[in-house]
Amino acid sequence: MVATIRLLSGLVGSLSLLSQASAEPLRPTEQVRIMALGDSITGNPGCWRALLSRKLNATNIVPAIPYSQIRFVGTQNRTKCGYGRAYDWMHEGHGGMQATELAQATDPVTGIPVGPPMTQPRLRTYLTSPGVDPVDIILMHLGTNDIWNKKTTAEIISAYGQLLDQMRAVNPDVRLLVAQILPMEPSNCPDCAAKVRQLNRYIPLWAQYVNNRIQPGESPVRVVDQYTGFNATRFTTDGVHPNARGDEAIAQKWLDPVVAAVREVIDQRPGQLMV
Ligand SMILES: *[C@@H]1O[C@H](CO)[C@@H](O)[C@H](O)[C@H]1NC(C)=O
Ligand SMILES: *[C@@H]1O[C@H](CO)[C@@H](O)[C@H](O)[C@H]1NC(C)=O
Numbered sequence: 112m113v114a115t116i117r118l119l120s121g122l123v124g125s126l127s128l129l130s131q132a133s134a135e136p137l138r139p140t141e142q143v144r145i146m147a148l149g150d151s152i153t154g155n156p157g158c159w160r161a162l163l164s165r166k167l168n169a170t171n172i173v174p175a176i177p178y179s180q181i182r183f184v185g186t187q188n189r190t191k192c193g194y195g196r197a198y199d200w201m202h203e204g205h206g207g208m209q210a211t212e213l214a215q216a217t218d219p220v221t222g223i224p225v226g227p228p229m230t231q232p233r234l235r236t237y238l239t240s241p242g243v244d245p246v247d248i249i250l251m252h253l254g255t256n257d258i259w260n261k262k263t264t265a266e267i268i269s270a271y272g273q274l275l276d277q278m279r280a281v282n283p284d285v286r287l288l289v290a291q292i293l294p295m296e297p298s299n300c301p302d303c304a305a306k307v308r309q310l311n312r313y314i315p316l317w318a319q320y321v322n323n324r325i326q327p328g329e330s331p332v333r334v335v336d337q338y339t340g341f342n343a344t345r346f347t348t349d350g351v352h353p354n355a356r357g358d359e360a361i362a363q364k365w366l367d368p369v370v371a372a373v374r375e376v377i378d379q380r381p382g383q384l385m386v
């Protein structure tokens with residue numbers, strides 16, 4: 112709990128106004144790129160991404176911006192959603208992925224921090240992969256597997272901070288939308304439901320904490336409540352993985368924050384996205 116307590120005392124000491132991120136020089140890109148980052152809930156099959164993609168297409172975000180210029184990107188490819196291929200199926204959802212595991216991986220550029228050997232590619236590797244880079248918006252739903260593997264709330268929140276640093280090292284202005292995670296009630300983990308509630312209480316405090324320390328050119332972290340109203344019994348197949356109703360609920364919760372983030376990205380690049 113030490114890190115969490117330190118985080119909270121820092122938070123209390125700094126309730127000043129958020130500083131506004133100033134617009135960085137525009138990068139030459141013709142797309143707004145969104146990465147869905149997470150575990151099996153995001154990746155396998157992650158059908159909420161297909162629904163979100165459809166909802167985005169149906170939203171008249173900016174009349175001049177065709178949906179084809181708003182892309183989902185990632186190193187992972189999975190199409191088995193029964194929604195055909197009329198959506199972007201690339202993503203960054205890795206079954207079993209823990210926030211703590213991803214965050215501890217060695218940064219290939221700086222060589223630090225050194226964590227346990229990883230069997231998966233690392234966040235920087237993902238973000239800088241051809242066809243992925245540059246990522247403008249990241250939807251992160253992580254922590255479920257950490258809780259399942261008995262990681263503490265403080266460890267998970269600390270990992271979020273490391274991951275944000277790694278994201279900003281690649282793109283300082285990246286917009287992170289962090290989920291308050293779905294409820295989980297797996298049959299083999301009676302403690303999990305309460306631990307999810309505790310993590311979800313700290314996520315907005317963490318976001319406020321990092322937003323109070325935002326640097327020029329950075330964008331604030333936004334919290335998206337994926338917990339409220341999601342019924343782990345009725346909206347999942349096994350207490351964890353969403354069924355069709357769960358996918359619809361998840362997509363709908365992401366929609367407005369994603370639309371807002373896309374609009375912000377477009378506003379910072381006047382003239383770049385016109386056809
Ligand atoms: C993803 O998988 C589909 C279907 O197998 C394939 O057509 C497509 O080329 C793949 N995309 C990438 C980027 O690997
Ligand atoms: C997006 O919506 C348009 C207009 O309804 C439709 O013609 C198009 O097929 C849709 N594209 C995708 C990828 O869903």
Ligand SMILES: *[C@@H]1O[C@H](CO)[C@@H](O)[C@H](O)[C@H]1NC(C)=O
Binds near residue numbers: 342343344345
């Ligand atoms: C979820 O739905 C079940 C079945 O309808 C109900 O018994 C339960 O109270 C609901 N749980 C929550 C947290 O609303």
